[in-house]
Amino acid sequence: MTEVQERSGAPHTLPDHDRSAVTPTMPRKPIFGLRTPVGRPQRVTSAVAVWALFFGVWMLASASGLVNELLVPAPQQVFATTWDLFAHRGFGSDVLISIGRVVVAFAMACAVAIPLGVMMGSFPAVEAFFNPFVSAWRYLPAPSFIPILLMWFGTGEAPKLALLFIGVIFFLITLIMDHTKNVREELVETALTLGAKRATVVRKVIFPAVLPDVVVAMRQMLAMAWTYLVIAEIVASTTGIGAMMMRARRFLKTDEILAGIIVIGALGLLFDLLFALIYRWAFPYLRTQR
Amino acid sequence: MSGGQSALGVRHVSKSFDLGKGRTVEAVRDVTFDVEGNSICVLLGPSGCGKSTVLRMMAGLETPTSGEIAIGGRHVDGPGRDRGMVFQAYTSFDWLSVRSNVEFGMKINGVPAAERRERAERFIQLVGLGKFADAYPSQLSGGMRQRVAIARTLANGPEVLLMDEPFGALDAETRWLMQELMIDVAEKTDTTMVIVTHDLEEAIFLADKIVFLSSHPGRVKKEIVPTFKSGRVADKEQLVRLSGYSDLEGELMHMMREEGRGHE
Structure with a gap:
């Protein structure tokens, strides 16, 4: 646990913890920003995308007969x-x-x-x-x-x-x-x-x-x-x-x-x-x- | 509070630390001084002069290699509630509210709930945290957390308040406020305090008596009573305008320099 080093300004004001509120709205962030935190929409989209990709490849492989149906059943069959x-x-x-x-x-x-x-x-x-x-x-x-x-x-x-x-x-x-x-x-x-x-x-x-x-x-x-x-x-x-x-x-x-x-x-x-x-x-x- | 003359005496105290393999380092040598009841005593000196070690021995957190420390005539042997300590690092118990932090010492010492509440409230008000009694320490700034530590220690009713560079981690502005708070607390509660610092201004402002320690090993170089203040001064700005302030600051600065030069 790291201790947050706070600014101790006037002793009767609570320090503001919400730093993000201070950052001005940026013109446009690149998707692959170097060590730049990712926003919530991009995070959700990415999480869904990786699983969609996984099941997509699996379904495609099963449907095309690329893999032995007996050993790798299609995802829809597994869920059923x-x-x-x-x-x-x-x-x-x-x-x-x-x-x-x-x-x-x-x-x-x-x-x-x-x-x-x-x-x-x-x-x-x-x-x-x-x-x-x-x-x-x-x-x-x-x-x-x-x-x-x-x-x-x-x-x-x-x-x-x-x-x-x-x-x-x-x-x-x-x-x-x-x-x-x-x-x-x-x-x-x-x-x-x-x-x-x-x-x-x-x-x-x-x-x-x-x-x-x-x-x-x-x-x-x-x-x-x-x-x-x-x-x-x-x-x-x-x-x-x-x-x-x-x-x-x-x-x-x-x-x-x-x-x-x-x-x-x-x-x-x-x-x-x-x-x-x-x-x-x-x-x-x-x-x-x- | 405790009233009376709860003077603290340090007699020919030395301390060596064992570095292992038969080697030792001498941190403090033959230190003797007195802390008068209801006074503020400041231990001042360059880094490495063993002033924190002396304070920790007073608290009972270290044992002197030789010599004796006594509080109100009783031999100091281990930590106890008669000597409260405030550290430089934040020591608030994060899982407790400000109020419960301040009540902590009284609670473990079996003070009845009603009295606990009442005393906690008084000291929370004294350090100016009235509005934050139900907040968690993590919601507070550094200065406010030190206020919690001070209130917690005072509410426990110690005979002596020991402080180890208590404002070292704070920014300058907050530090002034805290120093003025300590004068206020000393006036209102008649608490005997021993404060360790390397900040000259802080020392002059707070001290009824300054004990200057030289370094490697720590020895008492000089005891100084800043008489130019004629009593305590409640506000920092007033202090620096007094004639005599800069003379003393100059003298202390010279002593600091001298100590530094001898060992680097």
Whole structure:
């Protein structure tokens, strides 16, 4: 988080944050301005255009017979299949199972990582104990645990949750610890000179100061949780989005596989948006700083 | 507020920092001076003279290697609410409104809510932030954020207010206003203050007594009472017109030069 260097003019006027209001209307900006911010209309148009191009090329390739129809079904067919999966074949419950797995495992990881990360970032003694352990585990790819997890937990929900948990928690702890260390020393010292005890400093200053960064870290790691979910479901599951895709493969239903990919992408986007909303809602005091 | 004579004493204080591998650097050597109750004491000196280190030791944020610091006869051992500190960097708690920032110290020290409200209100008014009590710090200018920090510290009822170059990050105009505010606060609240600065004008304007520190390591070079002011002057413009002002400024400037020359 960068601190905005404000002009401190007359002490009784609020500084104006809206710099753009000051810029006079330019004669005409070039479309490819070097490091010039792009206006909203151009941004929206560009975003739509890149996807239109993608689907356009895909449709064209399918229609012209350039690609094998069996391996690459036309986009309209994929969307029809997606609809059919939800409407008639109970794909909704697979999606809900997948979401449930991500949410439960991710919540468990956060419940451990947030307190531990904040403590490690606040007390070097705690860091000295846990960090050698945590940083070693971070370099072990979580999927390498799948065989042993299957042997320990069988094929129920436990191995999937365990994989997601292992895959996310060590990164989450490290990120939160680093953010906590970056809480400015002056804030801590201010609290101490106001008479705060160590525990009070952690609860009332360090934790609220780092919380916005914790939410950002959660947002990043949730994306990773989705990745591990799909791996877990593809390797060892009969339910969930990944399992549906593996079933489809056996029957050469490429349209269903692609439908699964689209749904996973859409869910990821949705959760990301959710976190962005939480961030805006929970930290109104940050809005003027951006 | 605290009334009485809460004098602060610094006795033969030295401080060395450990650079690792057995090497140390001596920042402060055998510093002794007194801060009289209800007075403003300014620690002045060139950069690297250890004046911030002395202040931080008074706050209890650093421990002297030798010597002793006492407040009202009590030995200083770690930070405490009897010595409030205002830093140069902004220290407002961004997640709290101005009012909650000012109440923070009282809240963690268990002051009842009604009294908290009343005191916070008084100090918010005192520093001129009445209209912004419900704003977030991020909506305020730099000068206003320092006002929040000052109000927060004073509302906590410290015996001494310690300030480490509190207006260093502000532009000139705002700095004058803040300096005049501090005189006003000192008059109205009878607070003992220790202010670190390298700004000569600021030192002369605020100080009832200037303790000039020499550099590498910091030692007390001279204690100066700007008697030409005959008491405190409420406004900056008035100060520079007083006869005697430029003499003192010249003397301090000469001392600064001397210190600088010896080490560069």
